[in-house]
Amino acid sequence: MPKKVDHEARRQEISEALWRIARARGLEGASLRDVAAEAGISLGRLQHYFRTKDEMLVFALAHINQMAEDRIRERIEALPGDPTPREVLHACLWGMLPLDEESRTGTLVGAAFFHRAVHDEALRAGPKDGIPKLRGFFADQLRRAAERGELPPERATEDEAMLLISLADGLSTYLLLDVHGPEQAMHLMDLHLSRLFADDATR
């Protein structure tokens, strides 16, 4: 196996050890040493791949986001025919909610990351770059929907895209806090989407 691939594979193994800790007891207070122990390697070996907890967190989050993206893309590609913009948005938003073990872990790693990024400008570079891209992608879908006559044209905006993203984030928080269950979170997301697409014929 080429050296570079091996290096990536090892980083991924370590990252999976980090996820197991995130799932089981949270990353708060988890040290590099804890992650090394969980991965079954020495601390020195782990530091060969990640020098700091932040480096590890950024990698783990990028990797779990990539997995979520792949999962969402697969789901969209599995839709019969040419998916509508609304179906694309639906698949993305449902992929953002912590509805299964994998996306739940993603949200937990994301929360640990958030916690550190608030106090670290370098860490904030990720979301400061990534979220506007996601917002742009969502806005593109809204514009496509408006062109197809499926969305009131005045709703095809970056602002509406950001409301969708923010809502998915807030619903995820209350889902992880058991304030509501998965069914209710999906119902609320659906309710907002149907308002956006003006499903309610009375208005």
Next chain:
Amino acid sequence: MPKKVDHEARRQEISEALWRIARARGLEGASLRDVAAEAGISLGRLQHYFRTKDEMLVFALAHINQMAEDRIRERIEALPGDPTPREVLHACLWGMLPLDEESRTGTLVGAAFFHRAVHDEALRAGPKDGIPKLRGFFADQLRRAAERGELPPERATEDEAMLLISLADGLSTYLLLDVHGPEQAMHLMDLHLSRLFADDATR
């Protein structure tokens, strides 16, 4: 000073030391010992008031939430005449966004709490009890607005109340991550509110 009041005052002083740490560098990894040092007391003395970090976090959060509630109530009482339900909702939602130093600290302590509560059922008791109460209060305001003919009656629901709360939470996250600034967060909250109240006469 009676003993009980003194005890509460001391807990509050310690809680303020915790906020200073939350503001400056975050609570991730902050130990009871760190908080004792910041408060200028011994670890043993601190443990006389809080046995665990969770106990301290719950107290600090309850206290900061109480301050936010007082601030919101003052703001509502300062409104001229009898405030409309929409003005009440506006004051509450704006009080939930991290727009100043105090509410920013509140959000940071809340994030630290969230991070631990996801893995601890006892800690989740707070939001599991508190958020439905807030949702109920918001729903009451929506019903009052509908009765006054200021809101389409079909929007006066617990679901719409929960969408408002979830949105405020998500907008706060992206505000603390610098994805958007305070102006943009307020603009997006306003946009959702104006859709809810059907300000847009074209729909």
